[in-house]
Amino acid sequence: MRVNDIVQDRDEPAAESSNFIGETAITSDLESIWLTICAGLRRDLGGQIFGQWIKPIRVSVFDLDTGILELELPSEFAATWVRDRYAERLLLAWKAHHPAVSDLVFQARSGSAKIARPAPANGSDTHGALASAAESKFRLDLDPRMTFDQFIAGHSNVLALNAAQRTAAAEKPLFSPLYLQSSTGQGKTHLMHAIGHAFRAEFPSATIIYMSAERFMIEFVSAMRRNEGMEFKASLREADLLMIDDIQFIVGKNSTQEEFLHTVDSLISQGKRVVVAADRPPQALDGVDQRLLSRLSMGLVADIQSAGLELRRDILQHRLASMPHQHVSEEVVDFLARTISRNLRELEGGLNKLLAYAQLTGREISRELAEEQLSDILSACRRRITIDEIQRTVCEYYRLDRNEMSSKRRARAVARPRQVAMYLAKVMTPRSYPEIGRKFGGRDHSTVIHAVKLVEHLRGEDSEMDNDVRMLLRQLES
Structure with a gap:
């Protein structure tokens, strides 16, 4: 069914007109839902980003049998851009408003008809033909840049790194679950992706499930609405490696906590591996069930401290080593490492912005340019030292x-x-x-x-x- 261009085939029997009426009703529902989703995205993303990337999206085809919804954008580039940055956010929003939607496909309206998918629908393209149905259901989508080789070790994160490597190794780990704890932007998500890559390399046929706590809750609620709660639970228990990010957002939801508790118990009793990440230690989670708190604390809690100056400098040098055509002086590297100290995501983002500006304008990268172009980041990060x-x-x-x-x-x-x-x-x-x-x-x-x-x-x-x-x-x- 094509939402914006529904026409009745003239060769169809007249008796089929009732189907057209049904499709028209579904079309109206989808368009109404999309307007509601857009209102929330405009508020969350801001008018500029929304207007440039989200507003041009058109709801196109919805397959009632598979639950796949196709979204159209003006170009292949726009389809890829939105897929890479907003696919999961959009899918969660659609699932919350229309549980029948199981996946999204992004396609250009003009030019190439190639489709940019959030992840292979059958789980076989990226992860090999042995990926299971459970893994496909939850769309394992590991960032290829986030591997152990690309993780820069320092005093602040060495425990978490070693624990993550042991969790992904062939031999059975000494602890489960592994609980990674750090403030925003210190590398815990990178380590979870790295665990997934390394575990896949050791066990190509293993089932790996990785998702945010928000997605876990939405998937669980959607399954219950569709009377598919048992299937949802069975899919989770098929995992050889289950990883849940931002677990702090699962607290306060009694039914979701209960399901997560049973899932963790089941996997641990089978000798499976569980990894969770949060921005605070288990004892600091508000509104958490004591039984779940006990499970989260029974393995290893690996704390990642804020990166020190030397580690921040090493991360910048490592990033620049992969771009030999870009010259950045030691003075600028030292300035960025000393000044952008809140989190590593801001640090790399600041460097990327500086490199892009210099490349597009032809200006030499200097401390003066860094202070000029990164003033918003620097003012937020700089501590007033007297x-x-x-x-x-x-x-x-x-x-x-x-x-x-x-x-x-x-x-x-x-x-x-x-x-x-x-x-x-x-x-x-x-x-x-x-x-x-x-x-x-x-x-x-x-x-x-x-x-x-x-x-x-x-x-x-x-x-x-x-x-x-x-x-x-x-x-x-x-």
Whole structure:
């Protein structure tokens, strides 16, 4: 049935006209539902994104037998773009309003008739012919970029990384479930995708289910409305590896918690593997059933701390290593790593924005360009560090009296820490050279400029000096 272009075939018998009336009623329902979905998407995504990508979508064909709904966009590029970024959000919205919709297909209205699908409907294209019906039902869609090889290890995430690798290994893990916990953008979703890829490599015929807690709830409610609750439960229990992201959103829903609890119990009793992720530890989940809390806590809770300066710098360097044609100076890398510290997603997003702008405009990537183009991200991330705080930290590190920052003494044991403090004041605060000079005993701005250039030079020549500065940066940023 084509929603926007329904015509009755002239060769059809007149008796079939009643089917046309039924299709017309379904068409009206789908269009009404789409208007409701659009209202919510406009609010969630904002007018600009909605107008550019969602508004041009037209509801086209709905197959009542398979539950597949086709959406049309103006071009193949637009179909691919929306598929890659909004497919799951759109499918969840359709399922919430029309449970008969089981999958979406995105197709260009003009040009190539090639269809951009959210994932292979039979689960056989990406994951091999041995993928099970259960896996196909839940549309396993792992990001090919999120593998263990692409995950940068550091002190803050090494426990979670090692635990994830053990979970995906051939030998049976020592713990289940694995509970990954971190604030937004620190890598827990990357690790879940990496587990899926590695487990698939070890067990090509295994059934892997990965979904968000929001999707789990919508799928469960939709199945109950269709009187398919038993089929839903059976599909979940077929999983050899079940991964649920953002588990904090499943709390407070009694029936959903009950089903998830039974699913976890069943899988663990069969020796299957379960991985969940959340933005807080199990004990901090609000409204969670105590039995479910006990199951989530019985395995291994692997905490991912906020990435430190060195890890943020390593992530940027790794990203740039894959793009040898792009030149970004150490100064800019260091600036981004020090300034965008809230989460790694913002860090990589900032670098991508900077690279794209430079490529499209032909401008050289510099610190000035980074400050100009990333002002919104930088202002949100930058912690207000004062010169007084810098002086106090430097004096504690070098075991000096605070008064030495303003004294006239020129002994190296005093002058060098003072110069380091001036350097840090310049790179970590928006203060000008004259303002910094006044905070160091009324020194001239030329003295501050000399100190900054000297410390920059020494960092490249003297590993001890570079280590001192890195340690001080880490202390101040934490």
